[in-house]
């Protein structure tokens with residue numbers, strides 16, 4: 001396979017870079033980026049940055065005109081994502097809105113839900129969180145116990161979520177809750193985070209402070225109109241959203257730059273000739289390149305409007321493996337490289353541990369590949 005960007009795509013990348021240079025404040029690299037995109041400061045920043053990006057036609061360019069976009073192809077969406085990730089993701093949590101929450105509502109939302117939410121997302125005004133995982137339901141998501149009990153005009157929600165990124169600053173939650181006793185009788189609700197009965201408790205983690213939260217729901221009333229799709233039929237919707245999430249963050253792009261920096265440092269220190277270092281660095285480079293091209297295979301599928309395939313899982317594990325190998329490489333040879341250096345790379349390094357966990361663990365991706373690509377039996 002040969003891959004090269006077209007003239008227009010290269011020009012688009014320049015346009016994105018110019019916008020970032022113009023819109024990011026002078027203290028972006030020293031003040032905001034080090035805090036990570038789950039921090040309160042970066043999330044607050046995203047509320048001013050994303051509307052400006054939207055004004056320049058760069059926030060939802062890949063959306064249909066009807067919803068405020070320009071029907072740009074998924075290649076442009078990824079060029080934008082690569083450049084944003086490289087600068088520390090100044091869109092904050094709004095990368096989720098534009099890449100999969102909005103598109104999921106376009107496909108499965110009611111006209112009222114689309115009218116209520118898509119415009120706000122396209123204008124860059126709103127922060128969402130995703131309430132899926134629970135203490136007893138991560139990989140086995142169908143085991144979730146948060147319950148939405150049917151009442152007159154809506155549902156009453158009780159239960160607990162965990163690991164919910166951005167919940168402490170979110171305006172809405174894309175919530176999964178059980179609406180029946182059968183294992184997969186689960187529904188999705190669009191829930192305002194200021195609803196009575198919601199309590200958010202941040203907890204510390206390796207990713208940026210404030211990123212991770214528990215959410216407690218106590219008798220939270222959610223109207224019927226907030227349910228997405230049919231009652232108890234959330235599974236297709238969630239699979240659709242996750243297929244975008246798993247190939248949503250171009251880790252290969254920053255990872256490769258971090259590797260280049262490590263190799264440059266080792267060369268300066270006279271260690272670049274060490275055959276073991278060369279072999280390990282070469283293998284990581286190859287994995288990041290493989291991850292990049294496998295991601296582009298998925299982008300190509302999207303551009304052709306093919307249904308989500310197992311290639312998304314394959315690309316995901318390749319990127320996570322490259323990130324894990326890079327983390328080990330840095331810990332072995334340059335444990336100090338990140339202490340005083342580039343904040344964006346440091347933040348990337350800190351969050352790499354989550355690359356094999358969030359959006360479905362490494363092992364879950366392998367199970368999906370075993371079933372989807374190799375036809376091996378479940379269980």
Ligand SMILES: Cc1cc2nc3c(=O)[nH]c(=O)nc-3n(C[C@H](O)[C@H](O)[C@H](O)COP(=O)(O)OP(=O)(O)OC[C@H]3O[C@@H](n4cnc5c(N)ncnc54)[C@H](O)[C@@H]3O)c2cc1C
Pocket residue numbers: 129130131132133134135136137138139140162163164165166207354357358359360361362363364367
């Ligand atoms: C940084 C970060 C951000 C996150 N953000 C969110 C968020 O915004 N919203 C949200 O809902 N969740 C979020 N999560 C949660 C994430 O989706 C879960 O951690 C993940 O699905 C794994 O679930 P678990 O932690 O319960 O682990 P478990 O499911 O208990 O898994 C533990 C280990 O067992 C393995 N395992 C489990 N079942 C199998 C199996 N059948 N076959 C082989 N191996 C298996 C897993 O691979 C894993 O290694 C986030 C997690 C992280 C780290």
